[in-house]
Amino acid sequence: MRTRLRNTVVVLVATLLAAAAALTAAAPANAVVGGRALAPGQAPYLVSIGRPTHVCGGTVIGATWILTAAHCVDGAAPTDLRVRAGTLTHASGGVLVGVAEVLPHGSCNASAIDYDLALLRLAKALPLGAGIATVPLAANGNDPSTGTARVSGWGATTSGGPLVAAARVVPVPLISRAKCRTEYGATVITDRMLCAGEDAGGKDACQGDGGGPLVLAGVLVGISSWGRGCGQAGYAGVSTRVGALRSWIDAERAGTRLAVSRPAPAGGAPAPGTAG
Numbered sequence: 001m002r003t004r005l006r007n008t009v010v011v012l013v014a015t016l017l018a019a020a021a022a023l024t025a026a027a028p029a030n031a032v033v034g035g036r037a038l039a040p041g042q043a044p045y046l047v048s049i050g051r052p053t054h055v056c057g058g059t060v061i062g063a064t065w066i067l068t069a070a071h072c073v074d075g076a077a078p079t080d081l082r083v084r085a086g087t088l089t090h091a092s093g094g095v096l097v098g099v100a101e102v103l104p105h106g107s108c109n110a111s112a113i114d115y116d117l118a119l120l121r122l123a124k125a126l127p128l129g130a131g132i133a134t135v136p137l138a139a140n141g142n143d144p145s146t147g148t149a150r151v152s153g154w155g156a157t158t159s160g161g162p163l164v165a166a167a168r169v170v171p172v173p174l175i176s177r178a179k180c181r182t183e184y185g186a187t188v189i190t191d192r193m194l195c196a197g198e199d200a201g202g203k204d205a206c207q208g209d210g211g212g213p214l215v216l217a218g219v220l221v222g223i224s225s226w227g228r229g230c231g232q233a234g235y236a237g238v239s240t241r242v243g244a245l246r247s248w249i250d251a252e253r254a255g256t257r258l259a260v261s262r263p264a265p266a267g268g269a270p271a272p273g274t275a276g
Contacts (some may be wrong), residue, residue, distance in 0.1 A: 033157060033231035034203035035170030038088055043152045044133035045220075046167060046213060048090035049073070049120070050082040054163060057153040057212025059220055060085060060134050063125040065253055068211035069223050069240060070104040070118040078102055083122060086131040088167045090154045095132065098123035103252050105245065114190050116225045116240045118211075119252050135213065138221045142243025145176040149196055149216040151224060151237070155209030159230040163208045170203050172196040174216070175236055183235050184228070192244045194222040197236030204237045206230035214239045 038046075045060040049068055056072035066083055073081065078099040087094030101121040108115045126132050138144075152169040156162060173196060180195035181188070189195065196214065197204055205212065205224040214222030222239030229235065242249070251258045 033155075033170065033206050035151075035168040038152055038167040038169045040088065041131070043150075043167070043169065043213070043215070044086070044131055045135040046152050048084040048087075048154060049211060050084065050090075051076060051080050052082050054090040054154055054208065056208070056210045057155075057224065058083065058120065059213040059223070060126060060128075060132060061137060061220070061249075062134060062253065063128050064100075064122045066120040066122065067220070067223060067242075067249065068118050068120060069116045069225050070108040071110065071113065071116055071225070072211040073102050073104060073118050073120070074110070076102055078123075081120065083120065085126050089165055090163070090167070091165065095126060095130075097126065105248060112188075112190070113226045113238075115192055115245070117223060117245050117248075119249065135215060135220045136218065137246060137249065138219055138241075138243040140243060140246040142219075142221060142246070143177075143241065144174055144194070144216055144221055146174055147216050148173050149214050149221060151196070151205045151209060151212065151214055153205065153209035153212040153224070155206040155212075156230065157206070159206060159232075161206070170205075172203050172214075172237065173198060180236055180238070184238075189238070192241050193225070194239045194241040195236040196222070196239065197227075197231075199234065201231045201233035201235070204231035 047058045048054045049056045049058045058066040058068040061067050081099040084094050084096050099120050100123040104118040105115040148171045150169050150171055154163050154167055175195050209224050212224045213220055220242055225238050225240045227237040248258055
């Protein structure tokens with residue numbers, strides 16, 4: 001089975017995604033694979049990123065800053081993107097703002113899906129406090145391997161399925177990197193990755209949830225990145241570890257760019273499959 005990134009099917013067929021979103025009224029209650037409806041105010045940091053229709057989730061970390069996955073904005077100019085905040089629906093409501101700058105991590109490796117992180121600087125500030133809020137970032141070096149985190153977004157209920165109209169949330173247990181490497185391979189899971197999922201499967205992010213938040217005890221510890229299928233038994237969902245890249249995030253926001261190197265592709269790394 002091909003590895004699936006956690007954004008929507010293909011940006012070039014965004015018009016088809018809009019039609020698919022219209023069909024989501026029939027989606028089962030376990031959308032976002034094993035999840036439930038997100039309650040108002042439960043994740044005020046969650047945003048929808050559109051090109052121009054929804055392709056990925058993102059997280060508010062400042063009035064003018066959104067954190068997402070690099071694969072979500074690959075090849076996008078700022079004028080290609082829109083961010084919708086303060087709503088449970090990705091296609092309406094809340095506040096819609098443009099993007100002034102797209103800042104993918106300089107070491108992002110598409111073939112290995114490593115350093116899968118990007119910042120968006122917004123064209124105007126979000127009205128924090130009006131149903132929109134920031135979430136604290138994991139500290140530099142933070143590397144949790146236990147506890148139950150939450151994934152939220154508008155992703156499909158099953159691998160390759162349509163988006164849901166209203167956001168969902170699902171609790172997922174974190175697992176150790178060592179265990180995750182037994183699932184995917186020792187060279188595939190890097191130190192920049194964080195894994196969460198149940199052995200039996202059934203709870204996971206899916207296509208459309210990419211770039212969205214993985215939150216543990218009120219702290220943003222990960223950014224939804226990739227996985228083998230969606231909620232597939234024996235394969236955890238993989239997120240970009242915020243604690244591993246916190247210094248880069250802080251430097252970019254401060255305007256003091258860090259020197260980064262582009263690593264060689266990891267042996268046996270997953271090749272991006274159908275965008276998800």
